[in-house]
Amino acid sequence: MTRKRKTQTPPAESGRFSYDGLDRVIHEKARLGILASLAARGDGLLFNDLKNLCSLTDGNLSRHLGVLSEAGIVEVWKGQQGSRPQTMYRLTVSGRQRFTDYVNVLESVVADAQVKMQSEAGPRTSPPGWAPA
Amino acid sequence: MTRKRKTQTPPAESGRFSYDGLDRVIHEKARLGILASLAARGDGLLFNDLKNLCSLTDGNLSRHLGVLSEAGIVEVWKGQQGSRPQTMYRLTVSGRQRFTDYVNVLESVVADAQVKMQSEAGPRTSPPGWAPA
DNA sequence: GCAATTACTTTACATTGTAAAGTGAGTTCG
DNA sequence: CGAACTCACTTTACAATGTAAAGTAATTGC
Numbered sequence: 001m002t003r004k005r006k007t008q009t010p011p012a013e014s015g016r017f018s019y020d021g022l023d024r025v026i027h028e029k030a031r032l033g034i035l036a037s038l039a040a041r042g043d044g045l046l047f048n049d050l051k052n053l054c055s056l057t058d059g060n061l062s063r064h065l066g067v068l069s070e071a072g073i074v075e076v077w078k079g080q081q082g083s084r085p086q087t088m089y090r091l092t093v094s095g096r097q098r099f100t101d102y103v104n105v106l107e108s109v110v111a112d113a114q115v116k117m118q119s120e121a122g123p124r125t126s127p128p129g130w131a132p133a
Numbered sequence: 134m135t136r137k138r139k140t141q142t143p144p145a146e147s148g149r150f151s152y153d154g155l156d157r158v159i160h161e162k163a164r165l166g167i168l169a170s171l172a173a174r175g176d177g178l179l180f181n182d183l184k185n186l187c188s189l190t191d192g193n194l195s196r197h198l199g200v201l202s203e204a205g206i207v208e209v210w211k212g213q214q215g216s217r218p219q220t221m222y223r224l225t226v227s228g229r230q231r232f233t234d235y236v237n238v239l240e241s242v243v244a245d246a247q248v249k250m251q252s253e254a255g256p257r258t259s260p261p262g263w264a265p266a
Numbered sequence: 267g268c269a270a271t272t273a274c275t276t277t278a279c280a281t282t283g284t285a286a287a288g289t290g291a292g293t294t295c296g
Numbered sequence: 297c298g299a300a301c302t303c304a305c306t307t308t309a310c311a312a313t314g315t316a317a318a319g320t321a322a323t324t325g326c
Contacts, residue, residue, distance in 0.1 A: 015186045054150050
């Protein structure tokens with residue numbers, strides 16, 4: 001009388017290529033650029049610097065910075081440059097650590113991917129008994 | 134009478150950290166795992182192999198493979214193993230190239246990020262004239 | 267003083283990743 | 297024989313999210 005389970009087969013424990021360490025908040029094209037910029041300049045960058053460095057529109061950059069600051073990865077400082085308001089963005093200590101951890105996983109992705117170079121040779125046969133979908 | 138432009142300031146030409154080469158189709162946690170797996174095994178992998186290697190659910194894996202095959206990055210072969218149907222997935226030639234290109238950009242991201250190691254020292258002062266947001 | 271610029275923020279929308287449910291062929295058990 | 301179950305996926309539904317356009321508030325130029 002045991003009811004049949006309706007939920008789909010759950011994923012395995014932790015696959016060789018699951019890359020659990022790829023933090024979703026960091027693993028985003030635009031955010032990667034922002035973080036790389038901020039990592040290079042430890043003393044912070046202004047909104048417009050980031051905008052130019054990362055080739056983002058104002059709105060786009062603003063939202064991404066919001067995500068990063070809410071995640072505690074960047075900190076925000078308001079100030080004045082001349083008579084115009086300026087906002088400065090800087091990596092937090094833990095943000096720097098999280099980014100470092102992320103980059104370490106990236107390195108392993110690159111390493112994994114470069115194994116392929118060795119298996120690249122081969123005549124590329126159609127596998128016998130298999131038909132194209 | 135020139136109308137004021139309503140569209141937001143467009144992004145710059147190509148910023149130092151814009152990472153244009155990060156192909157959206159490839160730059161996705163799950164898909165990265167799938168491609169790394171397939172790159173390692175040039176002769177292809179079965180659905181279940183990928184499922185386990187990448188720790189994905191069936192539905193999830195299916196959709197991602199759909200995206201990758203529609204993009205021409207992986208090719209799909211139907212066959213039989215014993216009496217059960219099996220599908221084999223393999224990188225296409227151009228897919229392998231695209232993945233290689235992507236990984237090269239990843240390497241530059243890692244390199245950019247590791248510049249920070251040098252600027253890591255410092256007493257972390259609050260910048261004078263700036264107030265926390 | 268009024269239009270335009272600067273420095274962002276907010277809103278609206280379309281894309282998309284994910285889990286749950288569905289499908290259809292094959293196998294097993296009574 | 298056929299109902300129940302498994303296997304190998306596919307389809308669907310939904311919530312999350314990245315992006316462009318529009319909005320805002322202060323400041324500057326004419």
